[in-house]
Amino acid sequence: MDERRKTYLEAKSRVLKALGHPTRLLIAEELGRGERCVCEFVDMAGVDYSTVSRHLNVLKQAGIIEDEKRGKQVFYSLRVPCVLSFMECIEQVIRTGAEDRMKMIGQDQ
Amino acid sequence: MDERRKTYLEAKSRVLKALGHPTRLLIAEELGRGERCVCEFVDMAGVDYSTVSRHLNVLKQAGIIEDEKRGKQVFYSLRVPCVLSFMECIEQVIRTGAEDRMKMIGQDQ
DNA sequence: AGTATATTTGGCATAATAGCAAAATAAAAG
DNA sequence: CTTTTATTTTGCTATTATGCCAAATATACT
Numbered sequence: 001m002d003e004r005r006k007t008y009l010e011a012k013s014r015v016l017k018a019l020g021h022p023t024r025l026l027i028a029e030e031l032g033r034g035e036r037c038v039c040e041f042v043d044m045a046g047v048d049y050s051t052v053s054r055h056l057n058v059l060k061q062a063g064i065i066e067d068e069k070r071g072k073q074v075f076y077s078l079r080v081p082c083v084l085s086f087m088e089c090i091e092q093v094i095r096t097g098a099e100d101r102m103k104m105i106g107q108d109q
Numbered sequence: 110m111d112e113r114r115k116t117y118l119e120a121k122s123r124v125l126k127a128l129g130h131p132t133r134l135l136i137a138e139e140l141g142r143g144e145r146c147v148c149e150f151v152d153m154a155g156v157d158y159s160t161v162s163r164h165l166n167v168l169k170q171a172g173i174i175e176d177e178k179r180g181k182q183v184f185y186s187l188r189v190p191c192v193l194s195f196m197e198c199i200e201q202v203i204r205t206g207a208e209d210r211m212k213m214i215g216q217d218q
Numbered sequence: 219a220g221t222a223t224a225t226t227t228g229g230c231a232t233a234a235t236a237g238c239a240a241a242a243t244a245a246a247a248g
Numbered sequence: 249c250t251t252t253t254a255t256t257t258t259g260c261t262a263t264t265a266t267g268c269c270a271a272a273t274a275t276a277c278t
Binding site: 021023047048050051054055058069071072073 | 235236237238239240244245246
């Protein structure tokens, strides 16, 4: 495998990894409905301000969201909304996984 | 946030997390061209057999790939090929991220 | 049965993540 | 200018992830 591909795989997996956490995925989904300030995620996710702030930074570094300071608050928004289109396929992965496990039970392995 | 959504966010983020590693993303991309045995990934990724085996298990547990033993070898294949369609959007994330960083340099921050 | 090949599993060391609490910043309000 | 509010950063701890080596399994070959 050449170096170029390796670097590119790293870049792409970084984006997926950023979305690979329940709180960060929640943030992305909520931003799909419009911009939000940090405090709203603190309430929704039920975790510390400092924790939310870190998650937001992971998503920002990955290039998925952007921030804008207005007064005392910082508003975040989705920079690349197409990431939300992943959900349909992900739901399919989960659904077919569940179906297969059902079949397995029927066959007693 | 209700319990149902929380559980669902965990399930969905598990799928994304599984793809959020360069070696596992390489595996998924390769399987997009057809089934492969473990040894092929060992060569391509340049990591230990045991390491590849573990990555394959992560993808399998996530419901993304499946395995089939034939003779001495185990062949893996993509169970839900739509995951490869994520790439276009991910490339967009990377591209616009790079562009923005360019602009930043022009503005000296 | 005995050996070779392909893959998985267990054990272990190291690195990366996640979360909280407390301290630091920044802007607005009094 | 002091206080309050919103957010980020730092320090720390606990948990999880990664990767190698060696051992275990499974199947084919002789």
